[in-house]
Amino acid sequence: xxxxxxxxxxxxxxxxxxxxxxxxxxxxxxxxxxxxxxxxxxxxxxxxxxxxxxxxxxxxxxxxxxxxxxxxxxxxxxxxxxxxxxxxxxxxxxxxxxxxxxxxxxxxxxxxxxxxxxxxxxxxxxxxxxxxxxxxxxxxxxxxxxxxxxxxxxxxxxxxxxxxxxxxxxxxxxxxxxxxxxxxxxxxxxxxxxxxxxxxxxxxxxxxxxxxxxxxxxxxxxxxxxxxxxxxxxxxxxxxxxxxxxxxxxxxxxxxxxxxxxxxxxxxxxxxxxxxxxxxxxxxxxxxxxxxxxxxxxxxxxxxxxxxxxxxxxxxxxxxxxxxxxxxxxxxxx
Numbered sequence: 001x002x003x004x005x006x007x008x009x010x011x012x013x014x015x016x017x018x019x020x021x022x023x024x025x026x027x028x029x030x031x032x033x034x035x036x037x038x039x040x041x042x043x044x045x046x047x048x049x050x051x052x053x054x055x056x057x058x059x060x061x062x063x064x065x066x067x068x069x070x071x072x073x074x075x076x077x078x079x080x081x082x083x084x085x086x087x088x089x090x091x092x093x094x095x096x097x098x099x100x101x102x103x104x105x106x107x108x109x110x111x112x113x114x115x116x117x118x119x120x121x122x123x124x125x126x127x128x129x130x131x132x133x134x135x136x137x138x139x140x141x142x143x144x145x146x147x148x149x150x151x152x153x154x155x156x157x158x159x160x161x162x163x164x165x166x167x168x169x170x171x172x173x174x175x176x177x178x179x180x181x182x183x184x185x186x187x188x189x190x191x192x193x194x195x196x197x198x199x200x201x202x203x204x205x206x207x208x209x210x211x212x213x214x215x216x217x218x219x220x221x222x223x224x225x226x227x228x229x230x231x232x233x234x235x236x237x238x239x240x241x242x243x244x245x246x247x248x249x250x251x252x253x254x255x256x257x258x259x260x261x262x263x264x265x266x267x268x269x270x271x272x273x274x275x276x277x278x279x280x281x282x283x284x285x286x287x288x289x290x291x292x293x294x295x296x297x298x299x300x301x302x303x304x305x306x307x308x309x310x311x312x313x314x315x316x317x318x319x320x321x322x323x324x325x326x327x328x329x330x331x332x333x334x
Contacts, residue, residue: 088287091242093294094317101314101321102328108163109329115164116326122199129164129177129198130155130326136202139248140210145237149245150209156323157252160315166196176201184208212248212256220260223267230272231291238288246292246316253315258308262299270298292316 105112116130123132137154139147161179162168174181178201185195188207193200216224228239251259270276273285276294280286286294293316299305300313 087284089282089284089290090287091289091293092284093282093286094289094292097293097314097317098321098324101318102325104318105159105322105325106329109325111165112159112163112326113329115162115166116158118164118166120198122197129158129166132198133158133177133202136206137209138206139213140206142210142213143240145240146213146245146248149241150248152323153245153249153319154205155326156319156321157249159322159326160318166198178202178205180204209248209252212251213244215256216244216247216251216260216263220263223264226267226271227263227291231276231287242288243292246289249319250292250296250312250316254305254308254312258305258312262295262304262308265299265304266295270295 117128120127120129120132127135133154134151137147137151139150142150158164158177161174162177164177166177168177168179169175170179172181175185176196177198180189180195180201182195185204188204188211189195190200190203193203195201224239224244227243228234228236232239232243247259247263270279273287276291276298277283277285279298280294296308296313296316299308300310
């Protein structure tokens with residue numbers, strides 16, 4: 001796989017003759033009803049590619065910066081330098097992809113709101129489907145940070161999977177709001193339950209995600225520790241928020257075994273930010289959500305797993321885009 005091709009997958013439309021970019025900044029704070037912890041970091045440049053400047057900050061902020069819809073245009077300087085890695089990317093590549101995906105969900109907002117605001121069957125508290133999945137998400141043995149982030153992201157998963165339509169059945173046989181496959185139901189579902197019931201589906205999903213978290217932590221601890229130390233300066237908080245949560249989301253679609261192989265390959269092949277950034281042929285050192293995003297992009301481009309193709313590598317960005325589309329529409333309330 002040529003470096004140039006990998007780089008083009010990162011931005012979707014890189015052209016060496018074109019350095020004029022529009023980037024929808026923003027992704028902002030889920031504070032009212034969804035929780036104070038944010039999803040995205042602040043982006044200090046307005047363009048998709050880095051500015052040639054020494055002014056930079058690595059401060060982490062909440063999701064507020066991406067939900068705010070502001071289109072900024074910037075002409076980036078020509079630069080072919082690969083000798084030094086200047087500043088951190090602070091999720092700009094991931095955010096750029098998400099902002100391209102948000103309009104895809106905006107067109108379905110009427111349907112999403114109609115189904116998402118239906119009262120959950122057999123819920124004694126009478127909560128809407130959106131509120132129910134948020135409240136009931138629980139990954140055993142995972143930290144509060146992971147659970148709080150996943151409570152928000154499970155809403156995006158439901159939107160991406162079914163638009164909250166409980167009657168949906170896919171061509172592959174996946175059923176219900178969370179599109180659970182029959183084999184998954186056999187392992188994690190209640191034998192006396194109903195696969196189409198959101199109440200029963202959430203119990204199965206909690207079991208599946210608990211298994212996923214435990215499996216990745218136990219089997220791939222060495223590779224995960226390598227990534228945490230070399231890409232997140234051994235910060236458990238940053239590692240969980242910016243890497244483990246996206247991994248768990250991606251595992252829901254691609255499978256925990258597939259993601260384990262991708263994690264191992266990335267940890268062994270790109271042992272530090274410098275190696276990874278050079279492989280991508282970009283100017284900024286990958287950081288925050290961009291660590292996961294570049295790992296998944298490289299895995300897809302290099303064919304690390306035959307099952308991990310475009311749909312799988314785009315799944316996590318779609319989940320975040322779906323969540324952000326809804327949050328903007330509802331002013332961050334659920």
